[in-house]
Each structure stands twice: as C-alpha cells, then as structure tokens.
Amino acid sequence: MRSQRFFITLAFSFSLLAGRAQTAQFDITYNSVPPALVTAFDDADDIWSQLLMSSVPIKVNVSFYPLGANALGITFPNGRRDFPSAPYADTWYASALANSIAGVELNPGENDIDIFFSNGANWYTDTSGTPGAGQHDFVSVALHELGHGLGFVGLSKKVGNEGSFGLLQMADFFPLTTSFPWPELDTLPGIFDRFLSDQQDGPLAMMPNPSTLLGSAMTGNTLYFNGPIVMAMNGGQAPRIYAPGAFALGSSCVHLNESTYPVGNPNELMTPFSSAGSVNHDPGLICLWMLRDIGWNLAPGVGVDEVPPTASFSVFPNPADDVITLTAPERMQNEHLALLDAHGHIIRVVPSTNTMDVGDLAPGAYVLRVIGSAQHVRFIKA
Ligand SMILES: [Zn+2]
Incomplete structure (x- = not known):
C-alpha cells in the first residue's frame, strides 16, 4: 500500500x-x-x-x-x-x-x-x-x-x-x-x-x-x-x-x-x-x-544498465562445503579480499591466496569482494 x-x-x-x-x-x-x-x-x-x-x-x-x-x-x-x-x-x-x-x-x-x-x-x-x-x-x-x-x-x-x-x-x-x-x-x-x-x-x-x-x-x-x-x-x-x-x-x-x-x-x-x-x-x-x-x-537489457564490474576471479566449488579455491590472474595476487555476509558486513579479510576455509560459516549466501574495488563474486555455503 x-x-x-x-x-x-x-x-x-x-x-x-x-x-x-x-x-x-x-x-x-x-x-x-x-x-x-x-x-x-x-x-x-x-x-x-x-x-x-x-x-x-x-x-x-x-x-x-x-x-x-x-x-x-x-x-x-x-x-x-x-x-x-x-x-x-x-x-x-x-x-x-x-x-x-x-x-x-x-x-x-x-x-x-x-x-x-x-x-x-x-x-x-x-x-x-x-x-x-x-x-x-x-x-x-x-x-x-x-x-x-x-x-x-x-x-x-x-x-x-x-x-x-x-x-x-x-x-x-x-x-x-x-x-x-x-x-x-x-x-x-x-x-x-x-x-x-x-x-x-x-x-x-x-x-x-x-x-x-x-x-x-x-x-x-x-x-x-x-x-x-x-x-x-x-x-x-x-x-x-x-x-x-x-x-x-x-x-x-x-x-x-x-x-x-x-x-x-x-x-x-x-x-x-x-x-x-x-x-x-x-x-x-x-x-x-x-x-x-x-x-x-x-526484459532484455532491463536491470543491467549499472552492472558493477564483474570479477576477474572465480570461486570453486560453488556451492561449497569446507574449502573454496580461488582462481585469480597473476596481477591480483597481492590483493586482499573481503568476505561479506548476507547483510554486506565484512566477516574477515583474506589475501587472495589459492584456497580459503569456509567450514565455519553458517549456510547461506556470501560475497567475496576485492578490497577497494567493486569486483566481487558470490558464493553459497552449503
Ligand atoms: Zn506499498
């Protein structure tokens, strides 16, 4: 109403x-x-x-x-x-x-x-x-x-x-x-x-x-x-x-x-x-x-006018149980990533290393974002 x-x-x-x-x-x-x-x-x-x-x-x-x-x-x-x-x-x-x-x-x-x-x-x-x-x-x-x-x-x-x-x-x-x-x-x-x-x-x-x-x-x-x-x-x-x-x-x-x-x-x-x-x-x-x-x-083209830059890295597997593997190009390797919960709050900050333990996370949707950048990927903790 x-x-x-x-x-x-x-x-x-x-x-x-x-x-x-x-x-x-x-x-x-x-x-x-x-x-x-x-x-x-x-x-x-x-x-x-x-x-x-x-x-x-x-x-x-x-x-x-x-x-x-x-x-x-x-x-x-x-x-x-x-x-x-x-x-x-x-x-x-x-x-x-x-x-x-x-x-x-x-x-x-x-x-x-x-x-x-x-x-x-x-x-x-x-x-x-x-x-x-x-x-x-x-x-x-x-x-x-x-x-x-x-x-x-x-x-x-x-x-x-x-x-x-x-x-x-x-x-x-x-x-x-x-x-x-x-x-x-x-x-x-x-x-x-x-x-x-x-x-x-x-x-x-x-x-x-x-x-x-x-x-x-x-x-x-x-x-x-x-x-x-x-x-x-x-x-x-x-x-x-x-x-x-x-x-x-x-x-x-x-x-x-x-x-x-x-x-x-x-x-x-x-x-x-x-x-x-x-x-x-x-x-x-x-x-x-x-x-x-x-x-x-x-409809085609609707809702995509202001898409943030898609990430130049990815997460595998997704959904994940215990450990995720990050695949990132070389130039990203000194970056840090923020792990955000469903409310957009930062849970932890990690270097963009190859793997991350997610076994302790509650099931749900999470976002990994490059610090200081709009680049991000979403993943699901099963
Ligand atoms: Zn209303």
Whole structure:
C-alpha cells in the first residue's frame, strides 16, 4: 500500500523506457474508474509491461474506494504455491509471477491482482509527470501498487508481540474483499519473505512461525532483503526493508526503507510513503533486481544498465562445503579480499591466496569482494 506524506518536494522523472518493446501483457478490468485515471493507469501498466517478461496475460481488477484518511492505494495479489516448476516448495508466489514461471495460466477465471485506489485523494491524472502542489501523481502510485501485485509483497503479520507468516486473512482488511477466493495460506511464507533477514537474528523464514522472535525481527529496524542477485548487483549490500518499531500491516516488511531511499533516490518507488508533488515512473534497479530474486525474468537489457564490474576471479566449488579455491590472474595476487555476509558486513579479510576455509560459516549466501574495488563474486555455503 502507499500512504500520503505531507510535504512538497521537487518532481523528478525518467525517460528509461523510450523505445522498449512490450514483453508482458496486462488485461485490466476497471470498476467505476474515471476515464482520466484509466488513461493514467494504462501508462503505469505500460511501464511494467516493458520491464518484465511473461507469456501469460496479467489480469488486474482496479476499483475506487473510500480508503480512509491517508491511504492512497492498497493491493491484493492472488497467489499460487507448489505449482509445477516452482523454485521453492511450500512458498506462496503472486499468481502473475507463478504464471510467468509456469508458462501457463494457473488461475483461469480469477484475477491476478486487485487494486483499490482512494476515491478521496487529490490525484494528478495527467501522464506528463508535472503535478501541482498537494497533488499525488496517479501514474507513480499505480506503478507502486502494481509492483506489489507482481510480487513485491509478503505475508507478514504481527499481533501483540507475535509475528507470523501466512496467517493473513481477508478479515484483516475489512471492509475490503478480493474478487478471487482468499487462499488458505497455511502458515507459509511468500517468496519475498524467504529473503528477509534480521541483522542480528538471521533469516526470518528460519524462525519459529508464529513467534515473538519473528515479531521482534519484523519491528527491529534492522531488516534486510538478502536475495543473491540484488546483493551481487548492489556491490554486496542487501537492501534495507521498512520495519519500524510499531508494526504497520501492509507497510512493514513489504517496502524498501523510507529513510534509506528518500524522495530523489532512484530506488524510492517501493518505499511506503508517497510525497504530494513528487513523480517517479521508474521502479529503480534495486526493485528490479529483487524481482529477479523472487523469480521474474526481466526484459532484455532491463536491470543491467549499472552492472558493477564483474570479477576477474572465480570461486570453486560453488556451492561449497569446507574449502573454496580461488582462481585469480597473476596481477591480483597481492590483493586482499573481503568476505561479506548476507547483510554486506565484512566477516574477515583474506589475501587472495589459492584456497580459503569456509567450514565455519553458517549456510547461506556470501560475497567475496576485492578490497577497494567493486569486483566481487558470490558464493553459497552449503
Ligand atoms: Zn506499498
């Protein structure tokens, strides 16, 4: 969901998509949506259709609704799990993503995404990205909500001190109801949740569910997304996730952290708050790399514009149990390497010798980076 933030900022926009082809198709149903907003929504789904690849049309149901004081939009993705070729078992995928992975429609007759937009917000409905003071750019908010519908979302919930995955019910969002049957979530996490990791206590999906440990991790202000692709592409750093001290259903654990990616940052789109007067028509590379981590295929050329230099060395075997062998060209042999954990923290610094003992490392994703350089490789400790 996206909420209002009450200050005015300078507008910024991108022309990222000039000349791209559509590699995914959206079929939209509009329920009493004003024509000007239909045009603006089509602009937003056009942007996503040029970034992602799917052979199955993505069915979206758009409604206008009195959402209350500060909410601009809220999105419910349909879900599927344990479908043929699902990368992770016992894990929910947004049905639009599941369909793109499976290559067939797994939910015939059901929408993939329900989006409710506030019918009381001061919307800027033009697509040119020049809202007036106090106006919310509808294309930006629609792009954000579609991001959730495509899978940038989890199944976290906190009641009292107890956090959980997969205990969400439609009633938690009363009086809203989805156009598709609410899936029986069976206390299972979503694929997005599988990459959430607390700085101290590690992966959330490894914690008892439900539990106070999970609840604490969801509100500790130290939550990160340790997907191997976004980390490798982001110089070894896991992006920080919004997890304030007070859990906010629909905002906590399903957005990039507001203060890490403030207005003006190219990765601001998937933060929880929208500023009136600001414009962002680009999901940003971190969001796109996170979508790759959860299983999306990006359109050719998308998400590779700012690839850090690939390493001139490699690691073998990968995944590794006890010892890794580094293969490096001669000129690297006096370099030092930093071993980073899933949060981008340096665990140790080693000379770029031939082998390294990794037997003591906890299982998971790690990055080896040349000190003073963006060159790095990723490896998995089995
Ligand atoms: Zn949101």
